[in-house]
Amino acid sequence: MLARLVLPLGRMLGPGGHIGTDLATHEPALWTPPRTMVVKVRGQLSALLVVSHSRLRNLVNHLALSASQxxxxxxxxxxxxxxxxxxxxxxxxxxxxxxxxxxxxxxxxxxxxxxxxxMGRLRFDGEGAGAWLDSLLTRRVADQQPGQVRYSLVTDESGGILDDVLLYRLADAGGGSYYLLVVNAGNREKIVSWIQRHLPDDGSVAFADLTVxxxxxxxxxxxxxxxxxxxxxxxxxxxxxxxxxxxxxxxxxxxxxxxxxxxxxxxxxxxxxxxxxxxxxxxxxxxxxxxxxxxxxxxxxxxxxEAGMPLYGHELSEEINPYEAGLSFAVQLKDRSFLGRDALAEARENVSRRRVGIQLGGRRVAREGAAVTHGGETIGTVTSGTFSPTLERPIAMALVAADTCEPGTPVEVDIRGHATAGEIVPLPFYRRAK
Amino acid sequence: MKPDELQFATTHEWVHVDEVDGGRVATVGISAFAVEALTDLVFIDLPEVGRNLDAGEAFGEIESVKAVSDLYAPAAGEVVEVNSAVVDDLDQLKSDPFGGGWLVKIRLADDADLGHLLDYAAYQKQCAEESH
Structure with a gap:
């Protein structure tokens, strides 16, 4: 076992320690997992003796990405x-x-x-992959057909957003299918840990981090x-x-x-x-x-x-739930059971703040953290702001109190001490001509 | 003006001092290196004429698409002139940073000290290190 373990690791590191050369040049380029892959390692001893192909890859990926930038x-x-x-x-x-x-x-x-x-690219194979992903993601996976991509969220038990993701379901050449989860670079390690923590022990789901x-x-x-x-x-x-x-x-x-x-x-x-x-x-x-x-x-x-799309770490975080972020379309509660579902069912009934667009006068840009007021009362905070090259004016997104989130609401944004007049506007700021 | 006739602050402002009516008036702008680093300029805020500035005090700000930066007074004095043309046409900062892109003129206080400013060669060395 140990000999078999050492050999693939050496090949994977390759000349000059480059990661993934051997597998990346494999034809077809898309790596196919071995059928016998062990996907969850229990205990230290077994980690030494039965480290799976997948596990090593994940480890090597982890090491490759931990070394500085x-x-x-x-x-x-x-x-x-x-x-x-x-x-x-x-x-x-x-x-x-x-x-x-x-x-x-x-x-x-x-x-x-x-x-x-x-961006992180995580692959899931196995007969249990679809059902298990359905228990992890806010959007239904069970009815997702090969060839479809869905925007979805990973939430924790309290309904906070761990990441926003794209789930691909792809048909493979052998007549089967597999899933690919594309995650934010900054959340990749967190999501990989989350996956490893929740992956079933029965070997029905094979997981590999193919990012590098x-x-x-x-x-x-x-x-x-x-x-x-x-x-x-x-x-x-x-x-x-x-x-x-x-x-x-x-x-x-x-x-x-x-x-x-x-x-x-x-x-x-x-x-x-x-x-x-x-x-x-x-x-x-x-x-x-x-x-x-x-x-x-x-x-x-x-x-x-300009397109009104949220960015994790700004409009999305573990402290912001999907309803506040305006992503209710990505949450399907009915007849489903997934991590965070019950907390989200509760959160849906009491949404106290909402993500909005703000259009500002002048040319000063409201940056993240700027306070938003209405009638002298603070109603929220800017989450992202820039000077829109297309509209040639400052635009921002903010989380504001739900009772003052209607488009047309006049607001003031405190831009480094300059009270700047603006207005809540519908998102997106820009929509392309069809 | 040619950059080698100017002095530079480590915060990327340039300074040119003229003798006027027995006093010193400093013309202040920002360097071509700073303009290039900011790239997508959208806004500049300059002080009112008559404002008194301490050495190192922020007298304005310049905003690009990605960031906003303060502008610092290289020495103490009173703002005697502001280049309003550049406020309306930020392209002048790009096309002529050491000439038409000047920002303010400051009548320097009698005891204003310019000893901390760099000559062009020393400033270029700093820029090379920053862009490394």
Whole structure:
């Protein structure tokens, strides 16, 4: 057993300690778990003797990401192309290449390429996977068909939001299906621990953290289809919003989905880590004449804010419940039993604050933490704010008292001592023309 | 003005001192490096003429899409002129940071001390370290 244990670890570390080389070059690129995989290790002794394939991978992933700032497969490309890098959720990520406003505008008018490899990608296999995920997520999984993607939440027993996630259900080549959970980079370790704590002991669910084995590129903007379609085997036009499929990307196995975090049409490409830079460059080359640009996390934030989308750590946290955050669509209580369900059923009956949009006069930007008042009374706090490049005015999201959350309500925001007049407005701030 | 004719604060303001009516008037702006670092400028707030500033006091703020930064007085004195043109046209900060993009003129107090300011070479060295 020990010999078998040592060998795969050595292969996985590979030359220069690079993680995942062996598995990432495996064809098809999508890793298939061994059938005998042991998924939950009990006690220390068994941890030494029966460490499963999955467990080792998770451990190696953990070690790879614990060492200072983690690097995505595109790190060298970013550095070589003038990106301003900064630490984000433990990863060294590009904030901008040229300017936030230029990259924002390019995404609204042509397309932007985003490196989202830092997001966690967790795979679940096994006959019990669907039923178990149904007990973990606020949104129903039981009726989710292969090919569908759903936005959902992981909540704790008290109904606080541990993360907002996308759950993919994918058909595999062998006629079966599996699930892929895409989680926020900053919550990945927390969610992995949460999963390991709640995973069934009977081996019916196999779990693997594939974050560093795969890269992930988001292409967002009206020209997304034109630049992605030529390199994807699947007919992209037939892929509906919030759908996903295993297909070949630039000749290698990968996953493509159609979701997004900008308010534009767009796709996500999930592919072997070793292929990520090549595909990224070919998408940029294909889109150069169309105005397609690499886009950093800076404009990802201004784009999602205009689109009225919440960001974990700002509009979402363990202290904010889904009803306050305006995410009741992502919670299905009826005939279900999941972690946090009973607390959420109670929270739904008494929602004391709500997430709203605020439009401000002037050009001063209300940043996170600014107090919001109405008629002299403090009613809440700004959770995110920026200067909207599209609307050319300051916008913000805030959590405010439920009895003063109606659009049209005049408010004042204390921006570093400057009382700034504004108004509660419906979200989103920006909606693309259909 | 050429940057090597200017002095710089570690907080990225530049200063040029002229003798006027037997006193010293400091023209103050922010460096090209600072403008480049901020990139997406949206707003600048400058003081009223007549305001008295202490050395190191925040006299205004400059806001970009991603962050807001205070502007600091390099020395004590009274604000005697404010560049209102730059408030309406922030592009001047980008196109001519050491000229048309000046921000305020300060009549320096008699005992105002500019000894802490860096020459251009020393300031460039600081910038190189910051962008590393």
């Amino acid at each position: 983690a690097k995505t497969p595109l790190f060298d490309w970013h550095q070589g192309h003038g990106a301003r890098m900064a630490e984000f959720a433990g990863w060294s990520m590009p904030i901008q290449y040229t300017s936030i406003v230029d990259e924002h505008t390019a995404t609204r008018t042509a397309a932007g390429l985003f490196d989202v490899s830092h 084995d795969w890269g992930m590129i988001a292409v967002q903007g009206p020209r997304s289809h034109d630049i992605v379609a030529p390199i994807v085997e699947h007919r992209l036009a037939s892929l509906d919003y919030y759908c996903a499929v295993e297909t070949r990307i630039a000749g290698h196995g990968g996953i493509i989905s159609r979701t997004g975090y900008t308010g534009e049409d767009g796709f996500e490409l999930i592919l072997g880590a070793h292929m990520t830079t090549g595909v990224w460059q070919s998408l940029l080359d294909a889109g150069a004449d169309l105005g397609v640009v690499p886009a950093g996390l800076g404009c990802r934030d201004t784009l999602r804010l």
